[in-house]
Amino acid sequence: MTFDDEVDVAVIGGGACGLVAALRAARARDLVVAVYEKSVRDGCNTRFSSGSLAAGGTRHQRAAGVDDSPERHARDILAVSGDAASAPIVHALCRAAPRYVEWLADELGHPVELGRDMARSGQSVPRLHTDTGRAGGARLVRTLRDAVAAAPNIAFVDETPGAGLVAEDGRVTGVEVLENGVRRRVHARAVVLAADGFAANAAMMAEHCPDARGAFYGGVSTSTGDAIGWGLGLGAAVRNMGAFLGHGMVVPGHGTRLNPVLPFLGALLVGTDGRRFADEKAQGYSKLGRLIAARPGGRAVLIWDERMHEIAMHSELMRESAAAGAFSRHDTLADLAASLGLPPDALAGTLGGFRAVSTEDDPRGVDHGPLRFPLYAGRVTHGVLTTQGGLLVDETGRVLHRDGGTIGGLYAGGGSACGISGPSTEGYMSGNGLLAALGFGWIIGDRLAATLGPPPT
Ligand SMILES: Cc1cc2nc3c(=O)[nH]c(=O)nc-3n(C[C@H](O)[C@H](O)[C@H](O)COP(=O)(O)OP(=O)(O)OC[C@H]3O[C@@H](n4cnc5c(N)ncnc54)[C@H](O)[C@@H]3O)c2cc1C
Structure with a gap:
């Protein structure tokens, strides 16, 4: 040779x-x-x-x-x-x-x-x-x-x-x-x-x-x-x-991702019907991708408040998402629902019953109450990053x-x-x-x- x-x-x-x-x-x-x-x-x-x-x-x-x-x-x-x-x-x-x-x-x-x-x-x-x-x-x-x-x-x-x-x-x-x-x-x-x-x-x-x-x-x-x-x-x-690194927080149309810490800070995930379909904190972002893939159109919406936003912005991928216009800020429920195309009544019910628990601020998981406006929201879909x-x-x-x-x-x-x-x-x-x-x-x-x-x- x-x-x-x-x-x-x-x-x-x-x-x-x-x-x-x-x-x-x-x-x-x-x-x-x-x-x-x-x-x-x-x-x-x-x-x-x-x-x-x-x-x-x-x-x-x-x-x-x-x-x-x-x-x-x-x-x-x-x-x-x-x-x-x-x-x-x-x-x-x-x-x-x-x-x-x-x-x-x-x-x-x-x-x-x-x-x-x-x-x-x-x-x-x-x-x-x-x-x-x-x-x-x-x-x-x-x-x-x-x-x-x-x-x-x-x-x-x-x-x-x-x-x-x-x-x-x-x-x-x-x-x-x-x-x-x-x-x-x-x-x-x-x-x-x-x-x-x-x-x-x-x-x-x-x-x-x-x-x-x-x-x-x-x-x-x-x-x-x-x-x-x-x-x-x-x-x-x-x-x-058959294993791959999936992601449930890919922003459709932009390809950037939202910071995966958001669910752990207390962010709310709803389907296009305005209702929750998963325990946001119960799985990692890879498994979350699979759950979102099973939703109509493979889409969901993540909603978070000002306190979570400040923490989540400490990451390059969140800054990229901001630069791409991948999420928006809303002062009222009507504005949030209209902007994201969510049914306002269902969304109001979901927000009213949701309690954001912050593991960041309270490792014992104390109830931090409902999400308060202004709120941020972005559409998310499922993605594959690597095998x-x-x-x-x-x-x-x-x-x-x-x-x-x-x-x-x-x-x-x-x-x-x-x-x-x-x-x-x-x-x-x-x-x-x-x-x-x-x-x-x-x-x-x-x-x-x-x-x-x-x-x-
Ligand atoms: C968007 C995104 C975010 C991620 N975030 C994280 C994270 O925060 N933490 C984490 O642990 N993992 C993360 N991952 C997964 C992680 O990036 C990968 O698992 C890891 O980088 C793989 O490293 P690697 O060296 O095997 O491959 P790579 O970093 O992809 O390097 C492989 C190299 O091989 C080269 N190559 C391919 N074929 C050939 C060839 N025939 N000849 C010569 N060169 C070749 C490629 O050009 C490339 O440069 C993320 C992945 C993606 C896509």
């Missing part, structure tokens, strides 16, 4: 998983690491995410008096997903999470803060970490790319998609990439698949995630399932292929063969791997996506530095 190039570690995909894997592997200074990226211009999901990092047991939580641990984090994830078989992976990722959150803050200078105002379904304590300016995933990607640019032994090769794996005797020995459309073969001692999932691949979505039909797609065009397809071609096992299933890996990120054992030289993480959200859209807990991306990047990169790098002297 002849090759055009040679590296120690070839990473396919330059989102959170690929960048963290490269940075951690490259700590072994003798290793040559290359990240092949399909297109920075078209983007990665990490860039468009809220950049919320779930981690249990960080110094940021300790400073805020929050008692948490990787074990508690793992328990919460497993309770929501119900996927006991994923426990070894979940525990490994949760152990990595506080370490990479502190690494981002202390070594890469990322402005990390604990989002105390970011309550999410299933999280027993405040656990989402974000950047101080709440700029979200764009800020996270900038931090990681700056660190990659400063690493002397990492090449970030943009506009050069991976096109396949090279295998000899069942072991992966390299990758094929397209450089200006020309196929080149790169020899690598290890290949890391970090190309995310398949939510932008209509055929794969129809086959594996039929529940997502008709949903707004809020992810990037690059998530076409390439890596999962190559793995399958080599006999890899896959798992949780959550993929190549079956062990807790060190090694890809497993469907006949048992591992496929030598091959690792996968983030959206290319099997995920930790169970088999459907209902098992997703906020933060799971970036946890599987940064967590596997961390675990795989550290393993490669330890196993391929020079022995310690």
Whole structure:
């Protein structure tokens, strides 16, 4: 077999998983690491995410008096997903999470803060970490790319998609990439698949995630399932292929999202008939997407008050929604009903009987009374952000063969791997996506530095 190039570690995909894997592997200074990226211009999901990092047991939580641990984090994830078989992976990722959150803050200078105002379904304590300016995933990607640019032994090769794996005797020995459309073969001692999932691949979505039909797609065009397809071609096992990160607070016609903290602050969700159809706080935004999908026209309306609004506006996605004109402010019920096309009598009845309970202001869930005008309101629909299933890996990120054992030289993480959200859209807990991306990047990169790098002297 002849090759055009040679590296120690070839990473396919330059989102959170690929960048963290490269940075951690490259700590072994003798290793040559290359990240092949399909297109920075078209983007990665990490860039468009809220950049919320779930981690249990960080110094940021300790400073805020929050008692948490990787074990508690793992328990919460497993309770929501119900996927006991994923426990070894979940525990490994949760152990990595506080370490990479502190690494981002202390070594890469990322402005990390604990989002105390970011309550999410299933999280027993405040656990989402974000950047101080709440700029979200764009800020996270900038931090990681700056660190990659400063690493002397990492090449970030943009506009050069991976096109396949090279295998000899069942072991992966390299990758094929397209450089200006020309196929080149790169020899690598290890290949890391970090190309995310398949939510932008209509055929794969129809086959594996039929529940997502008709949903707004809020992810990037690059998530076409390439890596999962190559793995399958080599006999890899896959798992949780029907799982996806859905969203119930996508604004129709705009594609932005309302802040998922709103239901937890006491916002009211009504159908187009002006009546409630779900307990707003009883599920995460992924499962909420499924409930809204079942409503007439797949539409609902979220209504919140001034106090909730002030808190919710601390997020980039809410600021984007405001800029897009995705919600409106109303001083009277008549104005609210007319503007949103809701039957005024039914809406009056619903508002009269609704009590906003704020977990933000009162963790004991004390009744805060009815919603008071002025009120804000926005139409919401269901969306798909990313898929959550993929190549079956062990807790060190090694890809497993469907006949048992591992496929030598091959690792996968983030959206290319099997995920930790169970088999459907209902098992997703906020933060799971970036946890599987940064967590596997961390675990795989550290393993490669330890196993391929020079022995310690
Ligand atoms: C709108 C939105 C909001 C979200 N908010 C959150 C959140 O707040 N918290 C959370 O935990 N999760 C969130 N998620 C999910 C999270 O963003 C993803 O799970 C995570 O970013 C996946 O990381 P990744 O590194 O696997 O993939 P990505 O970040 O998508 O990176 C994959 C990269 O691979 C590249 N690629 C694809 N195919 C190839 C190929 N053949 N060759 C080379 N490169 C290739 C792509 O161009 C891309 O750059 C959100 C997702 C979306 C869409």
